[in-house]
Every structure is written in C-alpha cells, then in structure tokens.
Amino acid sequence: MQPVVVREYARLTTAALAHNTLDAAHISPSAFSWLVKLGQQFKANGLQLLQLDDQKWLRLDNYVGVLESPCGQVIEILPKHRVEGECKQSARKLLRKLILNAMQLKQRETGHTDIERFDAPLPEWLMAQFLTELDSLVKRGMRFDYQRIEEPQRFLRGQLDVVKQLRQPAGREHIFHIRHDIFTADRPENRLLKAALLKVCKTTQDNDNWRLAHELQSLLHELPASTDVQSDFNAWRTDRLMAHYQGIKPWCEFVLSQHVPLAVQGQWQGISMLFPMERLFESYVAAELEAAVQRMAGIKGEVNTQLASKYLCIHRGKDFFQLKPDLQLKLGSERWILDTKWKLLDAKDRENKYGLSQQDFYQLFAYGQNYLGGEGTLVLIYPAWQKYPAGTELGEFRFSDKLTLLVMPFDLEAQDAAKDLILKLQQGIKHKLQQVG
Structure with missing residues (x-):
C-alpha cells in the first residue's frame, strides 16, 4: 500500500481524488475507520487529533509524525511551515531537526551515502537511525549478565537442589535437580533491541536498511525477542555499566511505538509516533x-x-x-x-x-x-x-x-x-x- 504524505490540518478522505497533495489525500476505508476510533480515544483524554467532517472526510489537527494502521496504511504528517508549492523535503528536514532537539538526541554521523537522506520517508529515517546505533552497539559489545537456571539434568553442575532431589519419585535417581548461573545476553534491554530489529526487518522498504537489518539479525539470531515490551522498558537499567545503551534507547522506543500519546488498542502496533507541533x-x-x-x-x-x-x-x-x-x-x-x-x-x-x-x-x-x-x-x-x-x-x-x-x-x-x-x-x-x- 502506497504511503500517504500530508501535513498539519490536511484533509483525508475515502473518496476518489485525481491526485494526492500535502493538504488532501485518499486513504483506505479501513484506515479511515481506524483513524476515527483513534481520534475518539484522544478526545476522551482531552486531546484533539482530528475533526470528522462527514462519513468520507476528516481533518487532522496540529500533530506531526507518522501513523501506521492495522491494514498497513502509513500516514506521514509533516509540519505546515510553508504554503506555496510541494515542500516535502524541507518539511521532513525541519521535523527531524525538531524531533532530535525535543528528545535531546544526536544523529550519529555515518560514512556512507546517507549524507542526511532528507528525502527518505520519516519511518525509514527512524529505522536507519536505530540500525546505525545498533550496529555501533554490537561492534562495541552487548552487555551480558548472569542468569540463575534451575533444571533437571543427567549430570551435576553448580548446586544440587537437595529438597527437590529427595522428593524425586522412584526410578528417577539418575536425574539431578541442579541450580547454576549462565552468562547470557538475555536481558530486558537486549530483548527489546531484538524485538525492534525484527520489526524493522519486516517493515523497511529501503535497500540499505534491509541489508543492514538482516546482517544484524544474523548476528543476534540466538537472542530472544521481548514478549512484554512495557515491562522490559520499565526494567531498562541506566547505571554506569549501561551508559553505552542510552543512545539507542529513544530510537528503540520510536520503532516500538512508545511515543504515541495514547496506546493504540488491539494487538497491532505499526511504527507510529506523534508530537504536538x-x-x-x-x-x-x-x-x-x-x-x-x-x-x-x-x-x-x-x-x-x-x-x-x-x-x-x-x-x-x-x-x-x-x-x-x-x-x-x-x-x-x-x-x-x-x-x-x-x-x-x-x-x-x-x-x-x-x-x-x-x-x-x-x-x-x-x-x-x-x-x-x-x-x-x-x-x-x-x-x-x-x-x-x-x-x-x-x-x-x-x-x-x-x-x-x-x-x-x-x-x-x-x-x-x-x-x-x-x-x-x-x-x-x-x-x-x-x-x-
């Protein structure tokens, strides 16, 4: 499905249009319905995302960013800082600069052809920044930690769990209940990075992003992905030993849609973020x-x-x-x-x-x-x-x-x-x- 690029206060419709502009664009009926429901959630919390004109037209408010509907419709909303002409490139450049400032982020400089690809859609830029940070983190070395394992085995390792061993039924005397520690990368921060990486692999349409994402996936193939994103973000450590992880955390939050003012109901969450301009x-x-x-x-x-x-x-x-x-x-x-x-x-x-x-x-x-x-x-x-x-x-x-x-x-x-x-x-x-x- 073709991404839709509009700007603040643009009108979206399910009716047929000769061509899309920054101020009026056609979207799928399912995406239209999803936006209406999302707007109702915002309104219930005192926020104004959009205004419904009729059954076929709605008008966006002053939020900027990107939304991805369950049907795969990507809507990129840019700042309205000019009136004359098509100004996607300058609007994208401005929005990225404002986001970097608001989140107190620094864009990592890279040596290849990405000399600030301002013409790339906002989701691809977000994914590129995440991948660049992850690539640097992997090269520097991911943080491992000790994890306690309790399991039955045919050999002794670590400590024997005497209580469980004594309660073992007859015929299983050859099985030992043991406790031991393993040095593993399976920790909340790394699980979140793996979940974000898998999402990028499935979502990106950019050749450079796709290539780098799959290279990183092959390096992290043994690492499990997060199954509870919110809990793992709450457990993200910020001590001195994890200082080199702080640069990638905001980009991971962007990819996992942690910067939407309201959580989108349901199991689907595309790469979405919204900011009041x-x-x-x-x-x-x-x-x-x-x-x-x-x-x-x-x-x-x-x-x-x-x-x-x-x-x-x-x-x-x-x-x-x-x-x-x-x-x-x-x-x-x-x-x-x-x-x-x-x-x-x-x-x-x-x-x-x-x-x-x-x-x-x-x-x-x-x-x-x-x-x-x-x-x-x-x-x-x-x-x-x-x-x-x-x-x-x-x-x-x-x-x-x-x-x-x-x-x-x-x-x-x-x-x-x-x-x-x-x-x-x-x-x-x-x-x-x-x-x-």
Missing part, C-alpha cells in the same frame, strides 16, 4: 535561546522554561488559575517573558490583525502583570515563513506606558535565529534608555 516549536526555541545565551561573552544570562510560580487571582485564600509562560529570558539585570505560538502570520494583512489572536494578548497581559509587575517587555514568538520573514517588525503593542508586547518571527532554518532575537531585544532596551536620557 506547538510543543516541538517551543522546545526548539528554548534550546536555541539557551545555547545562544551560553555563547554570549561578558553577560550573565539564563533561560527558564515552564514557569509556574504565579496565579491569576486568589479566591478564599487560595490561588486560582496558574499562569505558565513558556520562557523567561534573563540577561544581566534585564528580564523578558516569552511565549511561543505555532501559527503562520501574514505581516501585510493588517486588516485582519496579521492573524494574531486576541486571546493570546489577554494571556500575555496576565503574564506581564504577574511576572513583570506591569513593567517591562513581553515577547510573542511565531515561526518565520514567506509572508512573515525573519527580520519583519510589526512594531510595539502597548498595554500601558510601562508594559509593551513585541511580536517576533523565528527562522527555524537559520543557525543564528536565537542570537538575532536576543540582539533585537537588547537593542530595544538601549533605545528606551536613550529616550529616557
């Missing part, structure tokens, strides 16, 4: 700002995430409605409260307020009053794109003479986007000081 964007901006602050010389600064120390009001002596801005940036004696929004603005559409939300302004005003004491600068950060390019300035939005809001674009494809944002904030402070002077 809002959280990926927030995490990336925070990481880039923190790295930029650390590189700045001569100024002591820090970036704080997910503040939760203030409340909107007090009722009968108790705090009500916790306020949680995304970021707080400190540079010397200056402080800013920042909030990220994954939404595409139009810098020329002033009539419709550029696409800004009044609710977001209410939210930032509350942050300013409670975290900045009604005096300072708030920042709303949106992704940069064609209609809102990096460097665009919409001007200040003034709540009062002392409290202002800046709306700023963040270029996800630029290396110095965070540094540029910090420099503009510093320039704004210098400009205000000159006006006061």
Whole structure:
C-alpha cells in the first residue's frame, strides 16, 4: 500500500481524488475507520487529533509524525511551515531537526551515502537511525549478565537442589535437580533491541536498511525477542555499566511505538509516533535561546522554561488559575517573558490583525502583570515563513506606558535565529534608555 504524505490540518478522505497533495489525500476505508476510533480515544483524554467532517472526510489537527494502521496504511504528517508549492523535503528536514532537539538526541554521523537522506520517508529515517546505533552497539559489545537456571539434568553442575532431589519419585535417581548461573545476553534491554530489529526487518522498504537489518539479525539470531515490551522498558537499567545503551534507547522506543500519546488498542502496533507541533516549536526555541545565551561573552544570562510560580487571582485564600509562560529570558539585570505560538502570520494583512489572536494578548497581559509587575517587555514568538520573514517588525503593542508586547518571527532554518532575537531585544532596551536620557 502506497504511503500517504500530508501535513498539519490536511484533509483525508475515502473518496476518489485525481491526485494526492500535502493538504488532501485518499486513504483506505479501513484506515479511515481506524483513524476515527483513534481520534475518539484522544478526545476522551482531552486531546484533539482530528475533526470528522462527514462519513468520507476528516481533518487532522496540529500533530506531526507518522501513523501506521492495522491494514498497513502509513500516514506521514509533516509540519505546515510553508504554503506555496510541494515542500516535502524541507518539511521532513525541519521535523527531524525538531524531533532530535525535543528528545535531546544526536544523529550519529555515518560514512556512507546517507549524507542526511532528507528525502527518505520519516519511518525509514527512524529505522536507519536505530540500525546505525545498533550496529555501533554490537561492534562495541552487548552487555551480558548472569542468569540463575534451575533444571533437571543427567549430570551435576553448580548446586544440587537437595529438597527437590529427595522428593524425586522412584526410578528417577539418575536425574539431578541442579541450580547454576549462565552468562547470557538475555536481558530486558537486549530483548527489546531484538524485538525492534525484527520489526524493522519486516517493515523497511529501503535497500540499505534491509541489508543492514538482516546482517544484524544474523548476528543476534540466538537472542530472544521481548514478549512484554512495557515491562522490559520499565526494567531498562541506566547505571554506569549501561551508559553505552542510552543512545539507542529513544530510537528503540520510536520503532516500538512508545511515543504515541495514547496506546493504540488491539494487538497491532505499526511504527507510529506523534508530537504536538506547538510543543516541538517551543522546545526548539528554548534550546536555541539557551545555547545562544551560553555563547554570549561578558553577560550573565539564563533561560527558564515552564514557569509556574504565579496565579491569576486568589479566591478564599487560595490561588486560582496558574499562569505558565513558556520562557523567561534573563540577561544581566534585564528580564523578558516569552511565549511561543505555532501559527503562520501574514505581516501585510493588517486588516485582519496579521492573524494574531486576541486571546493570546489577554494571556500575555496576565503574564506581564504577574511576572513583570506591569513593567517591562513581553515577547510573542511565531515561526518565520514567506509572508512573515525573519527580520519583519510589526512594531510595539502597548498595554500601558510601562508594559509593551513585541511580536517576533523565528527562522527555524537559520543557525543564528536565537542570537538575532536576543540582539533585537537588547537593542530595544538601549533605545528606551536613550529616550529616557
């Protein structure tokens, strides 16, 4: 079955289409029904995966990643960071960068032709990363451990289980009940790796992935696969002796579908993972700002995430409605409260307020009053794109003479986007000081 590639807020249908696009695609009726049931599970837990338009059409929400239905339909959902043209390659590149940042992973560099195969589908990229890590782990040496074995044998080995031996019926005096230890690779971490490897062998359609997967399978053919994935993940050790296993664990979780917000009911689990795009964007901006602050010389600064120390009001002596801005940036004696929004603005559409939300302004005003004491600068950060390019300035939005809001674009494809944002904030402070002077 041909994989379907769409992006956020795309529409999926069982009706016939002339051709699939990133915003509308045809899927099988069984995959459609499965998605509807999955959406109901999400909704029951307060999450919005999709909206059902009618019996033939549904609209996805802002989750990105990949889903594989029981019928084998693979749906790859990419970020919507551009509007014009087909942009699979850049969207895949962006999504991979955001996932690596959010999971605090490093992509292992390899010497063959995979010079970042950004055009490969997301599932194949995930499997390639897992296989590369597993290949490195096998070459370095897998962790073995002692395992206690209790069994009847015709010879003595280890310790004799005297109690069982005395209870043995007549005619079996030649059988010994023994206990002994064996040095084996049969441990939770290795069983999970074998289960993930078998899944890759069955799933991959990429020649390089298929070849490497079967080479590794021949090396690990004696190792049993995990029969209880969740229990084995809970037993995964993180001590010093297992430090070289930590790099492969997230990739193993991806392959075994441990990064879906809700478990898919039933026995089938394809290679699936979903991330809310809002959280990926927030995490990336925070990481880039923190790295930029650390590189700045001569100024002591820090970036704080997910503040939760203030409340909107007090009722009968108790705090009500916790306020949680995304970021707080400190540079010397200056402080800013920042909030990220994954939404595409139009810098020329002033009539419709550029696409800004009044609710977001209410939210930032509350942050300013409670975290900045009604005096300072708030920042709303949106992704940069064609209609809102990096460097665009919409001007200040003034709540009062002392409290202002800046709306700023963040270029996800630029290396110095965070540094540029910090420099503009510093320039704004210098400009205000000159006006006061």
